Amino acid sequence: MDIATLLDKARQTCSIPSDNALAQRLGKTRQAVSNYRARGLWPENDTIAQLARMAGEDAGPWLVEAEMTRARSESERRAWKKIAERLSHAAAIALVALLFNSPAQSNDRSIVSQQLSETRQNDAGLYIMRNQTGAVAGSTCWIGCQRTATRQGMAWPRRFS
Known part of the structure; x- marks a missing residue:
């Protein structure tokens, strides 16, 4: 860019x-x-x-x-890079929400749903949860918080103060 x-x-x-x-x-x-x-x-x-x-x-x-x-310093540049990564995570959440709420064929939804349930988390530490209807529950996604989830369960992260 x-x-x-x-x-x-x-x-x-x-x-x-x-x-x-x-x-x-x-x-x-x-x-x-x-x-x-x-x-x-x-x-x-x-x-x-x-x-x-x-x-x-x-x-x-x-x-x-x-x-x-x-940015004039490397630390300032790193801080802006983290913000850019968080923006891209938010875009990923929006894309998944759009996908699950779009009038796509049910077969397409089930394939994506299966892939999401198999992976549960991506390498960046972004967690996406679904409610019983298959829609993405956006309020359950935390961006920029400590990564505290395990494969067995989810411990809610603490907000930064």
């Missing part, structure tokens, strides 16, 4: 013919957009959010990527 990709997606989605026209639409100079693309410089966060809206994408991952790039 880089700023050039976001610029291209925004241009394509909005049918903007050039970076100059994109700059006018953003209220920026042509040179600013050229610097974003050529030098990989990330714009201000409000401009990133505007570009993400134009591209039809969630601004969160793009903003985190920008902050990781702007």
